[in-house]
Amino acid sequence: MGDESSAWRTAITEVKPNELRLRGYRLDELMGHISFAEAAWLVITGELPPQPIRPLVEALLACSVDHGVTPPSAQAARLIASTGGNLSQAVAAGVLSINASHGGAIEGCMHALHRGVEIEEQQGLAPAQAAKALLDQLKSEGKRIPGYGHRLHTADPRTARLRELARASGVYGKFMELADAVEEHFSAQGRPLPLNVDGAMGAVLCELGVPPEISNGFFILPRVAGLIAHFAEERSREKVMRRIDPAQAVYDGPPPRELPKGVGR
Amino acid sequence: MGDESSAWRTAITEVKPNELRLRGYRLDELMGHISFAEAAWLVITGELPPQPIRPLVEALLACSVDHGVTPPSAQAARLIASTGGNLSQAVAAGVLSINASHGGAIEGCMHALHRGVEIEEQQGLAPAQAAKALLDQLKSEGKRIPGYGHRLHTADPRTARLRELARASGVYGKFMELADAVEEHFSAQGRPLPLNVDGAMGAVLCELGVPPEISNGFFILPRVAGLIAHFAEERSREKVMRRIDPAQAVYDGPPPRELPKGVGR
Amino acid sequence: MGDESSAWRTAITEVKPNELRLRGYRLDELMGHISFAEAAWLVITGELPPQPIRPLVEALLACSVDHGVTPPSAQAARLIASTGGNLSQAVAAGVLSINASHGGAIEGCMHALHRGVEIEEQQGLAPAQAAKALLDQLKSEGKRIPGYGHRLHTADPRTARLRELARASGVYGKFMELADAVEEHFSAQGRPLPLNVDGAMGAVLCELGVPPEISNGFFILPRVAGLIAHFAEERSREKVMRRIDPAQAVYDGPPPRELPKGVGR
Amino acid sequence: MGDESSAWRTAITEVKPNELRLRGYRLDELMGHISFAEAAWLVITGELPPQPIRPLVEALLACSVDHGVTPPSAQAARLIASTGGNLSQAVAAGVLSINASHGGAIEGCMHALHRGVEIEEQQGLAPAQAAKALLDQLKSEGKRIPGYGHRLHTADPRTARLRELARASGVYGKFMELADAVEEHFSAQGRPLPLNVDGAMGAVLCELGVPPEISNGFFILPRVAGLIAHFAEERSREKVMRRIDPAQAVYDGPPPRELPKGVGR
Numbered sequence A, B, C, D: 001m002g003d004e005s006s007a008w009r010t011a012i013t014e015v016k017p018n019e020l021r022l023r024g025y026r027l028d029e030l031m032g033h034i035s036f037a038e039a040a041w042l043v044i045t046g047e048l049p050p051q052p053i054r055p056l057v058e059a060l061l062a063c064s065v066d067h068g069v070t071p072p073s074a075q076a077a078r079l080i081a082s083t084g085g086n087l088s089q090a091v092a093a094g095v096l097s098i099n100a101s102h103g104g105a106i107e108g109c110m111h112a113l114h115r116g117v118e119i120e121e122q123q124g125l126a127p128a129q130a131a132k133a134l135l136d137q138l139k140s141e142g143k144r145i146p147g148y149g150h151r152l153h154t155a156d157p158r159t160a161r162l163r164e165l166a167r168a169s170g171v172y173g174k175f176m177e178l179a180d181a182v183e184e185h186f187s188a189q190g191r192p193l194p195l196n197v198d199g200a201m202g203a204v205l206c207e208l209g210v211p212p213e214i215s216n217g218f219f220i221l222p223r224v225a226g227l228i229a230h231f232a233e234e235r236s237r238e239k240v241m242r243r244i245d246p247a248q249a250v251y252d253g254p255p256p257r258e259l260p261k262g263v264g265r
Helices: A036-045 A051-062 A072-082 A087-096 A105-123 A127-140 A157-168 A174-188 A197-207 A217-237 B036-045 B051-062 B072-082 B087-096 B105-123 B127-140 B157-168 B174-188 B197-207 B217-237 C036-045 C051-062 C072-082 C087-096 C105-123 C127-140 C157-168 C174-188 C197-207 C217-237 D036-045 D051-062 D072-082 D087-096 D105-123 D127-140 D157-168 D174-188 D197-207 D217-237
Strands: A008-010 A013-016 A019-022 A249-251 B008-010 B013-016 B019-022 B249-251 C008-010 C013-016 C019-022 C249-251 D008-010 D013-016 D019-022 D249-251
Touching: A008 B217, A013 B249, A019 A036, A019 B157, A036 A051, A036 B036, A036 B051, A036 B217, A051 A157, A051 A197, A051 A217, A051 B036, A072 A087, A072 A217, A072 D072, A072 D087, A087 A217, A087 B087, A087 B217, A087 C087, A087 D072, A087 D087, A105 A127, A105 A174, A105 A197, A127 A174, A157 A174, A157 A197, A157 B019, A174 A197, A197 A217, A217 B008, A217 B036, A217 B087, A217 B217, A249 B013, B019 B036, B036 B051, B051 B157, B051 B197, B051 B217, B072 B087, B072 B217, B072 C072, B072 C087, B087 B217, B087 C072, B087 C087, B087 D087, B105 B127, B105 B174, B105 B197, B127 B174, B157 B174, B157 B197, B174 B197, B197 B217, C008 D217, C013 D249, C019 C036, C019 D157, C036 C051, C036 D036, C036 D051, C036 D217, C051 C157, C051 C197, C051 C217, C051 D036, C072 C087, C072 C217, C087 C217, C087 D087, C087 D217, C105 C127, C105 C174, C105 C197, C127 C174, C157 C174, C157 C197, C157 D019, C174 C197, C197 C217, C217 D008, C217 D036, C217 D087, C217 D217, C249 D013, D019 D036, D036 D051, D051 D157, D051 D197, D051 D217, D072 D087, D072 D217, D087 D217, D105 D127, D105 D174, D105 D197, D127 D174, D157 D174, D157 D197, D174 D197, D197 D217
Parallel strands: A008 B249, A249 B008, C008 D249, C249 D008
Antiparallel strands: A013 A019, B013 B019, C013 C019, D013 D019
16 A cells, blocks of 8 residues: 555455455355345445345345346347447446436435425324325426336236335335325326336335435346346347347247245245 | 237246246246345346255355455446446446456356366366366467466455355366366466466356356356445545545455354355 | 338438438538548538638547546546457447546536526626626535636646637637636636636537537547547557556657648648 | 556657647647547557548548447437436447447458458469458358448448548558459359448558557447437437337438538548
C-alpha cells in the first residue's frame, strides 16, 4: 500500500494469501455449509440471511431465473450470440436491457411502498386507507404505481408463491399488506390490476430491509442464469445471423413434469 | 405464431398465461422447494442436480461470488459506478472483463482435461502417465495447461474444499484424478504449480458433464453478486470520478468471525 | 411486410437491393463528396451541415477524439483488453463509462443554457444579468452549473478553439454569449471557473440546434476512435492481466511536431 | 509518477495542463485544420493520412455509418432504448453485436488477402492465378473467403465507389487486384459472388497498411453514428417495451434527393 492519503476502504472481501473471507466468514468454510443464494445475499447485504427467511431468499431469486424468449434481455443475449459474440458479450448485452421498463418496476414499487408506509405511519391509517392516499398522491403527480399489471399474466403464480412464502417466513408485514391493499383498491374500483412479480419482489425486499437502489440486482443476478441458457441454446440450435422473432418461437422442451420425490425440504 | 417456415424452437421455458414452466417444472412449484442454485442449474443444464451433488453445486457457485477489489471485473464495475453509470451498466462492464485471462481458465482447463482423459483411455495409461503425456503434448505445441498457479494463493482454500466436496459427493473421477496428477507432476519436477480455483472448477464441471463452451457461465453468474456489492459500496462510500487504485484498498469490514450455530445442513 | 397494424416507421436509411439512401441521399454519391463527419451529422440530425459550419462540425468531433490514459473510458477499454477481451468488448466497456460525470456535462450544460436563454428572453435581460439570474436559480436549488472547471486545464485550448471557430462560422449567438457571461461572472467573483470543453461543446450544440438528449453522442462517437487506439496499444505493448495505474503512464510517442504544409483548408 | 518499475508507456496522447497533443500534434491546432476523420485516423494509426488518400479515408468511414434497422447492431441499440436504457447503454449493446458475423468479414478478408498476396509474390503468380491458388487452399481447409456475397445487394454501390476512390487515390494495388480477381474467379465459375462492402473495406485497409487486428474499428467507429440515430428515433417515435420486428419497418424519411450544389470538393 502506498501513502495513507490515497488509501480507501472496502468492507466486502478480505483477501490474504491462502485466506479469503466474505464479510468476515472464511469462504472455504461457507462452501458446503451455506447455499449459493446465501453467499450472494451475504456479499450483497453484508449479513447471512437469518434461518427463517432462507427459503424465501432462495425463492426470491429462483423466480427470476427465466421467462422464455420474449423479454428484451433474452432477445439481446440471443442477438449477440447470433453475430458470433462470446458468452461475456451476450450476457453483458442482456444485462444492459434490464432497465426502468424491464425489471425496473422492482425499485419503483419499493419507493412507492416506502412512501405509502410513511403516510400510513404518519397519519395513523389502516392499509386500505394508506393505499388510497398513496394512489391519490401519485395520481396528482401524474404517476402510476409500478409493479401492478402484466401483459400476459392476470394471476401470476410467482406472486402467489412469494406471498405464501413471505407469510410462512414471518416477514409478511406493513409493506406486503400495503401492496395487497393497493391491489384490492384497484379491484374494488372495477379495474383489476394484480400485483405482478416485480411488485411482489419489491414488497418482499422492503420487508427484508434491502435498499431500493440495489434491488434490481435481485433481478439481474438470477436472470443471468437464463441468459446463459439462451446463449447456449442459440449457439447449439440456430444458424448465425438469423432473423430472431420471439413471436415465432415454439416450445419443444420437456413436457410438463412433476417434481421428483425427495426434492425440497 | 406466423407461418410455419419461420417458427423456431426453444426448450428452456414454456410461458402461458398464469403458467410458467422451467424445463417442464412449474416455476411456482420449484419456488420454496428447490434452491436458487438448483433453479439456475436446471435452466442452464436442462435437469435438476441429482440429490448427492447438490452441496457441490452450491459450493461450486458460492466459491466465485467475490475476490475483493483487485479482479478486473470488480475494477470495471467500480469504474463505471464512479462515472455515474447505473447498476446495469456497472454489472455489464464487469461481465465484459470475464475473458480468457480472467475466469477463462475454467474452459481452457476443461478442454485440456478432456484431451488428457482421452489419451488416458486410448492408451490405457495411469493418471500420472496421462498427466505427463498431456503436458508433453501441450509443451510440443508451445502451450501451457490453464488452471494451475495463482499470483497470490499457493494453496487455494477453495480448491481444497472443492476437492473435498467432490469426493463427498461421489463425483471424484477420472477428470479430477488427472487434474491432481498434473499438480503432482509439477511438484515432482520441483516447480510447484498448484491447481487453482479455476482449474478445480473446470475439473468438477468435467465430472458433472457440463460442456466447456458454457463453463465460464459458472463463474460469470456468481461473480455478478460480487459486482452488485462493489457497485453498491462504490456508490455509498466514495466520491464520483475518483482515482481507483485497487492496490490502495484497505479492508475495514467485519473482523474474522465463525459461522453461527445452525448454519449449514 | 406483415399486417399493417404492426408496421412502424423509420426515417434514417432506406435500404433497397443495390441502393442505399441516408436521409434521402444516395450513400454511394455521398462517398467521396462529403466527409465522414458530415455523414455522421446527416444520419444523426437528419440534414447535412450547412457549408459555413462544416469546419466547426469537424472540430467539434475532433476535439473529443482522445484525452490520454486517465479518463475512465480509456481505463475501461484497457482493462478489458488486458483480460483478453476483443475489440467490441473493450469499446463497449469504454462507452459504458460515458455518463453524468464523464462527458455528461455536455447535456447538463445544454439544459442550463437553454434555461438561461429562456430567462434572458422572458425578462429582457443582458447576458451578464441572465448569467447571474441563472446561477442564482441553480444555487437556490442546491445545484451547480455543469461544464465549468477542469481538474487539469485552467485555460483549455479546446475551449478557446471552439469559441474561435464558432465565431468564424457565424454561429456565436445567445447560448455562447451566455456561456461566456457565466465564466465572466465567476471570474468577477474572484473564483475563476473557466468554461471547459464539455461546456463549450454544449454551447456550440445549443447554437446548432441539437437536442440535449442526444448531445452526449457527440462525445461518445469521437471517443470511440481513442478507445480503439488504447485497445490496440494495450494489446501490442503490454502483458495481459497487468495492474494498470494511469498515474504511472509516461508518454513516449512522437515529440511535439508542427502540422505539415498543405494540411488544412 | 511512482517508482520507475511500475511506469508504463503510451504513445497516443500527451496531456499537460492547458496542452494536449495527439501523436505529437497540438489538438487545438488540428481543430479547424483537419477533419474529424483525419483526427480519428491519426489517433488510431499514428499518422495523418497523406493528402491523396484523404477522400478515400472519409469515404471508407462514411460508407458504414448506417444500414437501416435490420443489422443486429441497430436492433440491439433499439432494444435497449426500448427498455428505458440510456444512450451509453444502447450504443454499447450495439457495439457488442459487431462480431465475426456482423462487420467481422473485414478482418477475415484482410487475413485472406494478405495470405493470397504472399502466395502471389512467393510463387510469382498473376492475380488470377493467385486468386485460384488462395481459394483452393482455403477450400482444402474447409474454409470460405470472407467478404464476398450479400443477402441483399448483388452489386453493392458502396463497393463500386470504394474501388473508384481507391483508383483515384492511387492506392489500387496488389490487394485490391487480388480481391477483384477472386470475384472474377467466382463469376467465371458461373456462381457470381460479388465483393461486398466488408470485403472492399478490407482490401482498401490492406492497401493502406492497417493491421487486420484493428480493422473492425473502422466499422465500429462510423456505425456508432447510426446507433445514436436509432436510439434517438426509437425514443422519440416509439412506446417503451414494444415488439421490434425489423421486417415490419417502413421508411418514411425524406424522399430521394440530390446532393445540393456546392457539396463536395
